[in-house]
Amino acid sequence: MSLRAIRILMDNRADAAALAFEHGWSAWLDLGPDGAWLWDTGQTGLFLENAEAMGIDPLAATGVALSHGHHDHAGGLPALLERGFAGPVVGHPGLLAVRYSRRGPSSFRSIGMGDGRLKDCPFDFAPTPDVRELAPGLAFVAGIDRRPGAFTATANLFCDTAGLVADTVPDDACLVAATARGPLVLLGCCHAGLGNTLCHVRRRLGLASVDTVVGGLHLAGAPDDALEEAVSALHESGVRRLFAGHCTGDAALSALRRNFAGETIATGSGLLIET
Known part of the structure; x- marks a missing residue:
């Protein structure tokens, strides 16, 4: 098996008082003899300061995989590159698109990586529209199918400042890892929808079930x-463990604990997930 453990480097809350937190997501994947990968920044x-406090050197990662191009998942990439990271950066081809969040009737804030913030930071981009093996037992999965009637675009996200072109986050991706317990799916924000993501992963990789899901479920205010x-999707895929954080939301987390038959654990900066 490839994945040994996951360490949450950044989340919306911290598991330890000494660690920083922000509206963001980043995780370190320990693959043992197969190296390590960084998931989001x-x-x-x-996240670099948290990693240092945990004794982790992000520059030692084999590569970086990005779940999508929103700033709360890819915004730390320039800082990593400025530190000297030279490995591959894996993401969907749409990762570098211009995108905006509408804050008011005519107020838009740039939240994409296509706004020039990377212009002085050249990097080795590996555009991946479908599936790429990152290491034995670890796959990057993009191009997630949005089933008819099973997808709703996130409100107030746009690709223009006129509010005419909705940002459906076509670059949304996940990681799938083989573990001793069974398949593990590591999410970013899950903009494609949890049911769509799990269904796509199982179909695309030929998995009968998924044991563990980790990451943001984008259920805040849902x-x-x-x-x-979401609960039905977890049950249908046979999920036994859920580590939920970032954009999941406190109310959704409470509902999941009440209704999901498996184990539900809140994530935070510093959490160690042993696989």
Whole structure:
């Protein structure tokens, strides 16, 4: 088996008082003799400080895989590159698109990586529209199918400042790892939807079930029917462990603990997940 452990480098809350937190997500994947991979880079360079406090050297990663191009997942990439990271950066071809978050009727904030923040940071980009093996037992999965009637675009995200072109986050991706317990799916924000993601992963990789899901479920402020759909998706895929954080939301986390038959654990900066 490839994946030994996951260490959360950045999340919306911290598991230890000495660690930083922000609206962002980053995780370190320990693959033992097969090296290590970095999954997302948080919103700023704070994940680097957390990594140092945990005794982890991000520059030693074989590569970086990015779940999508929003700033809370890829915003720390410039800081990593400025430190001297020279490995591959794996992501969907749409990762570097321009995108905006609408804050008011005519107020838009850039949240994409295509706004020039990387212009002085050349890097080895490995565009991956579908599936790429990162290491034995570890795959990057993009191009997640959005089933008819099973996808709703996130409100107030756009690809223009006129609010005419919705950002459906086509670059949304996940990682799938083989573990001693069974397949593990590592999410970013899960903009494609949990049900769509798990269904796509199982179909694309030929998996009968998924044992563990880790990451943001994008359920903060979600209506009851969306929460019910998420629980159904977990049960349908045979998930036994859920480590939820970042954009999941406290209310959704409480609902998952009540209704999901498996184990539900809140993530935070510093959490160690042994596989």
